[in-house]
Amino acid sequence: MNPRDRERYSRQILFTGIGEQGQQHLLDARVAVVGCGALGSFQAGALARAGVGFLRIIDRDYVELGNLQRQWLFDESDVEQSLPKAVAASRKIASLNSDIRVEPVAADLTPANVEDLLGGVDLIMDGTDNFETRYLINDYAVERGLPWIYGAAVGSYGIVMPVTPGASACLRCIYPDPPAGAQPTCETAGVLGPVTALIASLQVAAAMKLLCGAEPPRKITTVDVWTGEIRQIAQPGPVADCPACGRREFPYLNGERRAPVSLCGHNAVQIHERARPLELRDLAVRLAPLGTVRSNEFALRFEAPPYLLTIFPDGRAIIKGTTDVGVARSLYARYIGG
Numbered sequence: 001m002n003p004r005d006r007e008r009y010s011r012q013i014l015f016t017g018i019g020e021q022g023q024q025h026l027l028d029a030r031v032a033v034v035g036c037g038a039l040g041s042f043q044a045g046a047l048a049r050a051g052v053g054f055l056r057i058i059d060r061d062y063v064e065l066g067n068l069q070r071q072w073l074f075d076e077s078d079v080e081q082s083l084p085k086a087v088a089a090s091r092k093i094a095s096l097n098s099d100i101r102v103e104p105v106a107a108d109l110t111p112a113n114v115e116d117l118l119g120g121v122d123l124i125m126d127g128t129d130n131f132e133t134r135y136l137i138n139d140y141a142v143e144r145g146l147p148w149i150y151g152a153a154v155g156s157y158g159i160v161m162p163v164t165p166g167a168s169a170c171l172r173c174i175y176p177d178p179p180a181g182a183q184p185t186c187e188t189a190g191v192l193g194p195v196t197a198l199i200a201s202l203q204v205a206a207a208m209k210l211l212c213g214a215e216p217p218r219k220i221t222t223v224d225v226w227t228g229e230i231r232q233i234a235q236p237g238p239v240a241d242c243p244a245c246g247r248r249e250f251p252y253l254n255g256e257r258r259a260p261v262s263l264c265g266h267n268a269v270q271i272h273e274r275a276r277p278l279e280l281r282d283l284a285v286r287l288a289p290l291g292t293v294r295s296n297e298f299a300l301r302f303e304a305p306p307y308l309l310t311i312f313p314d315g316r317a318i319i320k321g322t323t324d325v326g327v328a329r330s331l332y333a334r335y336i337g338g
């Protein structure tokens with residue numbers, strides 16, 4: 001370790017649970033942050049400050065004004081530039097720790113790219129806002145024997161559970177299937193900044209302990225920052241008939257048919273099954289007579305009231321102004337092509 005690192009991380013090195021050896025483990029570690037909203041942006045910033053040597057930040061969305069209430073890494077200039085969250089986060093991190101490597105990936109994590117995006121990391125941080133992606137992470141992590149830190153927050157409530165395949169219960173040991181029916185989301189129930197920071201902090205602490213070579217807390221922690229209640233139950237070991245760690249079935253990893261996903265925090269639908277590269281400059285010229293077009297190298301935004309389409313170079317689109325998948329599909333076909 002060089003003198004600059006020794007000074008920068010001195011308070012962590014003094015902490016007996018980490019020490020110089022633990023700090024070296026953190027510097028050597030490779031971590032993927034999946035989703036860079038309230039949880040993920042806090043995780044990315046905190047892990048960068050702690051000196052995790054490589055961070056891959058994966059997020060499919062761009063920064064909006066409604067994010068700033070709880071998404072700690074972003075500011076108004078990111079909103080004005082319509083920057084992808086992954087790009088805005090990595091720029092911010094470069095200014096707070098230029099000694100680590102950050103790789104922004106403006107994409108949706110899918111079965112098709114999961115190996116490219118999560119292969120070669122030591123740990124996966126859950127910063128997602130939907131069960132489909134969490135079950136994909138769990139399948140990949142259990143199949144590969146990779147640890148991941150589950151976390152979720154909505155309203156004033158949140159939950160944390162570190163998963164170490166083989167040593168602890170996985171997500172499907174506890175919840176074999178995603179919850180049925182409509183669930184409260186940040187869009188319907190809102191979400192408080194403090195609960196996201198608390199959940200993300202617990203996730204980061206578990207991650208640091210794990211990366212230093214120690215067992216993370218074997219607990220499932222739930223908190224409600226409004227009532228002040230904090231509950232913990234012991235996390236069981238792997239469940240023998242768990243579909244993932246027991247029976248080794250990985251339907252989310254093998255899943256070819258994915259429905260468009262409604263996004264947390266938006267009246268919006270994402271179309272991602274038509275993945276194909278698009279030339280945004282050509283598309284901007286084509287759409288200009290039909291509505292207001294704004295574009296940069298990362299995305300093109302096309303306003304055709306009451307809809308707002310954000311189109312990415314990989315062919316993905318987020319269609320705002322509807323939760324109707326059929327309407328979203330037809331707008332995609334009309335403006336981008338079927």
Ligand SMILES: [Zn+2]
Nearest residue numbers: 170173242245
């Ligand atoms: Zn399991």
